[in-house]
Amino acid sequence: MSASQEGKGGNLVLYAALAANMGIAVAKFVAAGITGSSAMLTEGFHSVVDSANQVLLLYGRKRSEQPADDLHPLGYGRELYFWSFVVAILIFAVGAGFSVYEGVLHISEPEEMRDPTINYVVLAVSLALEGSSWFVARREFVAAQGDLSWWQAVRRSKDPTTFIVLFEDSAAIVGLLLAGFGVAISHATGDARWDGVASIAIGVVLGLVAIVLARESKDLLIGERANPALIAAVRASVDGRSEVVRVVKVTTVHLAPEIVFLGMDVDFDDTVAVGRVEALIAEVETDLRRDWPVLAAIYIKPVSS
Incomplete structure (x- = not known):
């Protein structure tokens, strides 16, 4: 629905x-x-x-x-x-x-x-x-x-x-x-x-x-987390990118029935240039919003695991 x-x-x-x-x-x-x-x-x-x-x-x-x-x-x-x-x-x-x-x-x-x-x-x-x-x-x-x-x-x-x-x-x-x-x-x-x-x-x-x-x-x-199935799907989507080593942490909070805040700590491959990481984050956010419109606010932070 x-x-x-x-x-x-x-x-x-x-x-x-x-x-x-x-x-x-x-x-x-x-x-x-x-x-x-x-x-x-x-x-x-x-x-x-x-x-x-x-x-x-x-x-x-x-x-x-x-x-x-x-x-x-x-x-x-x-x-x-x-x-x-x-x-x-x-x-x-x-x-x-x-x-x-x-x-x-x-x-x-x-x-x-x-x-x-x-x-x-x-x-x-x-x-x-x-x-x-x-x-x-x-x-x-x-x-x-x-x-x-x-x-x-x-x-x-x-x-x-x-x-x-x-x-x-x-x-x-x-x-x-x-x-x-x-x-x-x-x-x-x-x-x-x-x-x-x-x-x-x-x-x-x-x-x-x-x-x-x-x-x-x-x-x-x-503040309650989003559905575990949504969290798992989002994690798998980002984890599946070749430039990503792993998703370290996913934080979600429902701001309304169909509005979810998403925060992610992502470890990118060290061979990826800094300038490319910025563009990659923008690409990830665009793809996530397209696949899950419920994600109204997305914040992705590069971290080292």
């Missing part, structure tokens, strides 16, 4: 999730206001947070596409990773925090639940919308997954938008099921505290998801 295709796929995932969450949030708040359900109110704020997250990820993706300038000579690619980390913090602080707070408040001061029929209708519609968003995110994730397990794919992914939305949607579906459980048990037993328990459970789920996303976003923000 090309960089442009992955970018379009990532945007499609975000727009699909944003549209679903905005509609769901309105429906949940209406249901919570009519029935007095704590779990539904929690789910409403959950959808608001998710909507804000998609806006931030779209903003981060747009900012990351800015060209390099004097202030940022390697470009703005890591803006996407920064906003992905902010999203993880928002899920934890706002989503999980509010859910637990609302649950504890509803347990200590239970509010009698009124007719829950509208809750069930909203939950069913929300599951359908979240499911459609989840399907889009899952399709894009599988396209990039290849032969890797899902966890390996998450760990190796350099584009956080797809797996963040996939995790968000998965957490949302689990939250909807928990909310439905809380509403049903509260209605069946006449004990509204079960609704609060469901809110706390939703908060725990969001907190766990936020921790995983924060960890992955942190690693990308600090």
Whole structure:
């Protein structure tokens, strides 16, 4: 999949999730206001947070596409990773925090639940919308997954938008099921505290998801190496030149999902004239950029092994 295709796929995932969450949030708040359900109110704020997250990820993706300038000579690619980390913090602080707070408040001061029929209708519609968003995110994730397990794919992914939305949607579906459980048990037993328990459970789920996303976003923000297969291919390409004794060291860092910094320490044959080494480095850089357009910044240093 090309960089442009992955970018379009990532945007499609975000727009699909944003549209679903905005509609769901309105429906949940209406249901919570009519029935007095704590779990539904929690789910409403959950959808608001998710909507804000998609806006931030779209903003981060747009900012990351800015060209390099004097202030940022390697470009703005890591803006996407920064906003992905902010999203993880928002899920934890706002989503999980509010859910637990609302649950504890509803347990200590239970509010009698009124007719829950509208809750069930909203939950069913929300599951359908979240499911459609989840399907889009899952399709894009599988396209990039290849032969890797899902966890390996998450760990190796350099584009956080797809797996963040996939995790968000998965957490949302689990939250909807928990909310439905809380509403049903509260209605069946006449004990509204079960609704609060469901809110706390939703908060725990969001907190766990936020921790995983924060960890992955942190690693990308600090800087992760390129795919080992790419590193091996680049090394072999340069090693194969007759003027090169060996490639001593290869350093790569992802600056964005499709922007990689490459640094190489290369031992050139001592019989190669100094002037020729300069021209040879330029030739190597041109060939590498042609064969791997992802290599946006290349620095080759002649060394003696």
